[in-house]
Amino acid sequence: MADTIYALSSGRPPAAISVIRISGPSAHAAAQQIAGTLPEARTAAVRELRHPVSGELLDEGLVLRFDAPASSTGEDIVEFQCHGGRAVVDALLAALSGTEGLREARPGEFTRRAFENGRIDLTEAEGLADLIEAETESQRKAALALAEGGLKKQISIWQERVLGLSAQAERAIDYDEDDDALDPSMVRECTALADELQLWLDRPRIEPLKDGVLVVVAGLPNAGKSSLINAISGEERAIVTDIPGTTRDHIEVPLSLGGVPIRLTDTAGLHDTDDVVEAIGVERASKLVEMADVLVWLGDPDVAPAHARLIPVHAKADLGGNAPAGSVSVSTVTSQGIDALLEQIERQARSVLPAEDALSLNRRQAQHVDEARSALTAAGSANDLLLIAEDLRLARTAFDRLTGRAGVEDVFDALFGRFCLGK
Ligand SMILES: Nc1nc2c(ncn2[C@@H]2O[C@H](COP(=O)(O)OP(=O)(O)O)[C@@H](O)[C@H]2O)c(=O)[nH]1
Ligand SMILES: [Mg+2]
Structure with a gap:
């Protein structure tokens, strides 16, 4: 039998009202010792709350069952x-902790029980964690869609289709042993489902919305990167010097541009160096350039790293020089072009975010959708019933991992550890 757990589920006192939750097989008995009789299920009643042993009045409050x-x-x-x-x-x-069979809940334990008892699946638990962490309106909307089972419903439709295909393949294996001809409609359906999953994979992920869009400022040493970051953030966050190679590690400035969460990131100049510490900075800069959602490149666009969302900048425009075509001319001395640059950054960053009302996948979910997609692609191009049946089984397992029906403990621990005590 499961332990009965309790915790303060509302914020830290003092507060106008606090909520204490008790869950488990002894919850009713324990609460009765404190509140006397309990109200009917799913109703609330005012009760005197008394110490179970001494009978001392502790408070008067609302009891829900x-x-x-x-x-x-x-x-x-x-x-x-x-x-x-x-x-x-x-x-x-204290009264609850003194009650036989009760113990304080661990962080996320109520939610974990909801998951283990099949009340929610893993994607809904992820949505709940996001909802509690949500700070902006778009984060809240995305989290709520997930927490309310939006993805769970979609996955169950996919699972139904794969189950149907599996049944069809198994039947064919059982009855048509000598007949090699594959039902072309079955093969088509595998490919169609794989294509549908690919569409989901092509959509923007949820992480840029949650963590901020990574906007990386890169270029040669002394190009004016740190000065630009300072000008944009309005603070002397990055070190500016006229000695090339002084930014050795990256500096990240969180910004909100028109409601778009952004992590504006300074990097060491990209060039060959003999200085060991600087070389590490250059190495990190190259990684950041690869990871960047948007790349702001200070310098000649012809030598810019290849990037899908590149904004070429002609820096130090106050010193003159010809701006290459398509570059934004910017000066941190005269502030020329800064607003135009911010507009471009905002526009590019917005394109990385999921659409406001669309369900988007997080990295973990996308990984399992991709496993299912690749199994279905294989099923769609296989010419052997046994192979198809096996690929379909792999796709089913991928969906089970996605919902947490099959899973690895460490995913659960990482997720439920994100919750606060009492959730
Ligand atoms: N005239 C002028 N000098 C600038 C401008 N931006 C940066 N600088 C100077 O260029 C040098 C290198 O700047 P810094 O921001 O450290 O470049 P980083 O190495 O790319 O980070 C410093 O001496 C800055 O004062 C600008 O817009 N106009
Ligand atoms: Mg610098």
């Missing part, structure tokens, strides 16, 4: 909504 399996964790739940003073909350938590 839920019966398994119709609760958020799938277990019996009682919630106390009490006054949010420190002493009140401490007294109630």
Whole structure:
């Protein structure tokens, strides 16, 4: 039998109201010792909350009851909504900790139980974690769509289709042993599903929305990169000198451009160097250029690294010189061109973000969708029923990993560890 767990689920006291949750097989019995009788399931009632042993009045509060399996964790739940003073909350938590069979919940444990009891799948748990962390309106919308089971519904449709195909393949294996002819409609359906998954994979990921779009400023040493970052961030964050090669590690400035979250990143100048420390900076800069969602390149566009979203900049425009075609002329001395550059950065960065109302995949989800896609692509081009059946089985397993039906513990630990205590 599972432990019965309890925790303060609302924010740290003092507060107007605090919520204490108890979940598990002894939740009702434990709550009864404190509140006397409990209200009907899914209703609330005002009760005196008393110490279970001494009978001392601790607080008066609202008591809510839920019966398994119709609760958020799938277990019996009682919630106390009490006054949010420190002493009140401490007294109630102490009363619960003294109750036989109860222990304090670990961070994320309520959500983990909801997952283990099949109330939510892994994608919904990921959505909940994102929802609690959401700071902007678009982050909230994306997280809520996930938490409400938007992706789960889509995955179950995919799973149904693969199951149907698997059944068809198994039947063909059982009955048509001598007949090599593959049903062309089955093969077509495998390819069609693979193509559909590819469309999902081609969409922007959720990470830039959550973590900020990575905008990397790169170029040769002394090009004016650090000065530009300082001019944009309005602070002396990056070190500016006239000695080439002084930015050895990268500096990241979080920005919001028209509501688009951005991580503006300074780098060491890209060039060959004998200085060991500087060489490490150059190495990191090359990695950052590769990772960049948007690359702001200070210098000759002809020698810029290949990048899908490149913004060439003609820096130090106050010194004159010819701006190459397509470059934004910028000067940190006169502030010329800074606004135009920011506009370009915002436009390019926005194109990396998922559309406001579209469901987008995170990296973990995309990995499993890609596994399923590759299995279905293989099934669509195989010419042997046994191979097709095996590929379809692989696709099913990939979907099971996606929803957490089959999974690795470390994914669970990493995810549920993101939750605070009491969630
Ligand atoms: N005239 C002029 N000098 C600049 C401008 N931006 C940077 N500099 C100078 O160029 C030198 C190198 O700048 P820095 O930002 O450290 O370049 P980084 O090596 O690319 O980071 C410094 O002496 C800056 O004062 C600019 O817009 N106009
Ligand atoms: Mg620099």
